[in-house]
Amino acid sequence: MAERVHLVSLGCPKNRVDSEVMIGKLRGSDCEFVDSPDLADVIVVNTCSFIQPATDESIDTVLEMAGYKETGNCQKLIVTGCMVQRFGRALEDELPEVDHFLGTGEYHRIDEVIADRNAQAPKTHVDVPMYIHDEMAPRVNSWKSHSAWLKISEGCNHRCAFCIIPTLRGKMRSRSISSLVAEARRMADEGVKELNLVSQDSTAYGRDLADGTDLGGLLRSLAKIENIDWIRLHYAYPIGLPTSLLSAIAEEPKVVKYLDIPLQHASGPMLKAMRRGVTRAGQERILERIRAHVPDIAIRTTFIVGFPGETEEDFEELVDFVEKQQFDRVGVFTYFQEEGTPAANLPNQVPEDVKLERQRILMKTQSAISSSKLESMIGGVFPVLIDGPAAEHEWVIGGRLKTQAPEVDGQVYLDTPPDDVCAGQIRQVRIERTSDHDLVGTVVA
Numbered sequence: 001m002a003e004r005v006h007l008v009s010l011g012c013p014k015n016r017v018d019s020e021v022m023i024g025k026l027r028g029s030d031c032e033f034v035d036s037p038d039l040a041d042v043i044v045v046n047t048c049s050f051i052q053p054a055t056d057e058s059i060d061t062v063l064e065m066a067g068y069k070e071t072g073n074c075q076k077l078i079v080t081g082c083m084v085q086r087f088g089r090a091l092e093d094e095l096p097e098v099d100h101f102l103g104t105g106e107y108h109r110i111d112e113v114i115a116d117r118n119a120q121a122p123k124t125h126v127d128v129p130m131y132i133h134d135e136m137a138p139r140v141n142s143w144k145s146h147s148a149w150l151k152i153s154e155g156c157n158h159r160c161a162f163c164i165i166p167t168l169r170g171k172m173r174s175r176s177i178s179s180l181v182a183e184a185r186r187m188a189d190e191g192v193k194e195l196n197l198v199s200q201d202s203t204a205y206g207r208d209l210a211d212g213t214d215l216g217g218l219l220r221s222l223a224k225i226e227n228i229d230w231i232r233l234h235y236a237y238p239i240g241l242p243t244s245l246l247s248a249i250a251e252e253p254k255v256v257k258y259l260d261i262p263l264q265h266a267s268g269p270m271l272k273a274m275r276r277g278v279t280r281a282g283q284e285r286i287l288e289r290i291r292a293h294v295p296d297i298a299i300r301t302t303f304i305v306g307f308p309g310e311t312e313e314d315f316e317e318l319v320d321f322v323e324k325q326q327f328d329r330v331g332v333f334t335y336f337q338e339e340g341t342p343a344a345n346l347p348n349q350v351p352e353d354v355k356l357e358r359q360r361i362l363m364k365t366q367s368a369i370s371s372s373k374l375e376s377m378i379g380g381v382f383p384v385l386i387d388g389p390a391a392e393h394e395w396v397i398g399g400r401l402k403t404q405a406p407e408v409d410g411q412v413y414l415d416t417p418p419d420d421v422c423a424g425q426i427r428q429v430r431i432e433r434t435s436d437h438d439l440v441g442t443v444v445a
Contacts, residue, residue, distance in 0.1 A: 002032045003114060004073070006040035008065065009142070010058055011048025013198050013234075013407075015081060016142065017133075017151040019046045022080070022110045024138030029111040037065060038072035042114055046107070047083035049168065051336040058083045059095075066097035076100070076114065080107050082168045086340070088126045104169055105129030108137070129155065129170030135182035144387060146424030147194040147406060148187050152180060152218065156200040158237065160264075161275045161343040162304065162335060165200050174206050177213055177221050185225050193424055194230040194385060195222060196406060203237040203245075216244025223254040229426060230385065232405055234260040238286050239277055246293035256402035257294055261286075262302045266321030267314035270307055273346070280321065287325060298403035300329035305362060306355030307335045308346035315358050322365055328373060329409050330366040332359050367437075374434040381430045381444060384412050388423035397421055399429070401439075410437040 005026055009019035022044065023033065034040050043065045047058035058081075068074040078100045084091065085103040092101070100113040103126035113121055132154040133139070141148045153174040156165050184195055197218075199205065206213035215233075222231050231254050233245075238261050249255050265271050266280045278286075290297060303318060322330065334355040337344050382401055390398035390411060397418050398411040412429060414421065421427060421443060428445035 002030045004034045004039055004041045005031045005044065005114070006034050006037045006042070007044040007046065008037075008061055009046045010061060011046075011050065011054060011082065013149040013196065014151055014200070015046055015048055017139075017149050017198070018081065018104070018107050020139045020142050021133045021137050022046070022107055023140040023142065025108065025111050026114065027140060028138050029115070031111075031114070037068050037074070040068070041073055042076045042078065043068060043074050044078045044080060044110065047079060047081040049081075049083035049086045050164065051338060053336070055083055055086075062095055062098065066095075069097065078102065078110070078113060080104075080110070084124070085126060085129065085168045086164065089124045092123055099123070101125065103127065103129065105131045107131075108133070129168075130173075132173055132175060134175060135179045135186070139183070141187060141190065141192065143406070144423070145191050146385070147196070147387070148192045150180065150184055150187075150195050150197050151175075151199060152197050152202065153199040153205050157204065158201060158277075159275055159342075161273060161346075162264075162307065162338065162341055164338055164341050167340060169200055172201060172204055172208050174204075174208050174213065176209070177218050180218060181221050181225065184222055184228065188225050188227045191424065193228065193426070194232070195228055196232050196234060197222075198234045200235065201237045202233055202235045203240050203242075214242050214244050216242055216246075216248040219245065219248040219255050220252060223248075223252045229254060230402060231255045232258050232402075234405065236261045238263060238283060241286065241290070243293075246290060249297065250294045257297045258300070258403050258405065259290065259294075259297060260300045260405065261290075264302065264304050265307065265314075265318055266303075267310075267317040270310055270314050270318075273309055273343075274304075274307060275342070280317070283321075284325075298328040299325075300331075300405070300409065301327055302331040302333065303362065304333050304335050305358040306350040306352075308337075308343055308350065309348040310335075310350055310358075315361075319362060319365055322362065322369070326369055326373075327366065328403060329370070330362075331408070332362045332366070334359050370437060371434065374437075374439060377431045377439065378433060379431065381428050382441075383426050384414075384429040384441070384443075386414075386421045386423050386425045386427060387411070389418070399427070410439070412439045412441050414443060415440060416443040 429441040
């Protein structure tokens, strides 16, 4: 009899890819997936632990799922991912309800621990992360049938003061272009139209291979795949952007003119304290170079406010930077004092209320910029990838522009009968009005 499995995936799209590999591996092991945890014989929770709220959510979810050992059919609870990698065997005492723990480099063992009915395997598998899946790993796209995440590398060699990712994910290791093309081609055969490329540091892709592999070459290779229409790049570290990348964005029609490039701050003292390896002037030169190569590019970035030692002057410089650069999309996060990072021990920690107020101000600043950019699109006609019923309004059909990444950049809501469009189509839409951070339009072709 097949084991009935329910999997909960928390955190970022990179974690989602790991979950999809686990699902693919288990489907090849005579497992049946169920949508409801109360029906499952085995429950898997793939955790996030990047910042404390993510850890808290992971613990709460694990405890919630553990309840199904009493109220449901669950016989085995397995916890995987970043929280396991971060805390290791200490979790055995903290979460005795869990039967097995798998770190970020061990999730490919999921079929082994589920098959271990006699509890012969170690309870916890945590080691230096080395594993990264390849094109041979079975994988099930759990996002949308027409859109998928493609993990191009794993790990990060930077040592930013606020970040624990190198501890959780290990050193940088890239997949080959041939492996990525093979996986992308398989997804295209399954109906995927849009590829979103993700990693911890996309800019560094290929450097560890020492064979000339780089990001631009990868993008041009992916662009040759039939039926793939849009290719979008996320998580590009600002330093070291290869010219080949910018040329590919400028020249390849399938590579959308969009770049997600986390800058984190603009003040010189803050950038130095964060160990970002760049100054404000350096960031300005990087942005100028990007826009010179791709004049109409949409740039998304993220910032951290309330980093230890951040003064009013530092924050005002950040606001000024955002006003001058006129970014298309901005995410603003408050700093979390994460154990195990260099910044956790820095003096002059910023009070929480100050962090939240600075976040509010910076988001208000960007909101005015974003609103102006959205309003400038009214009356224009743009290609929109139809996603289907909107999560917030199931009776409304949603889609996205090339410059709108999934889950983070807003949507285009359609004033069009649902029966007139189909998920996965790319339709021409005239923008009629704006709604907060979204657009509303009518299909014209």
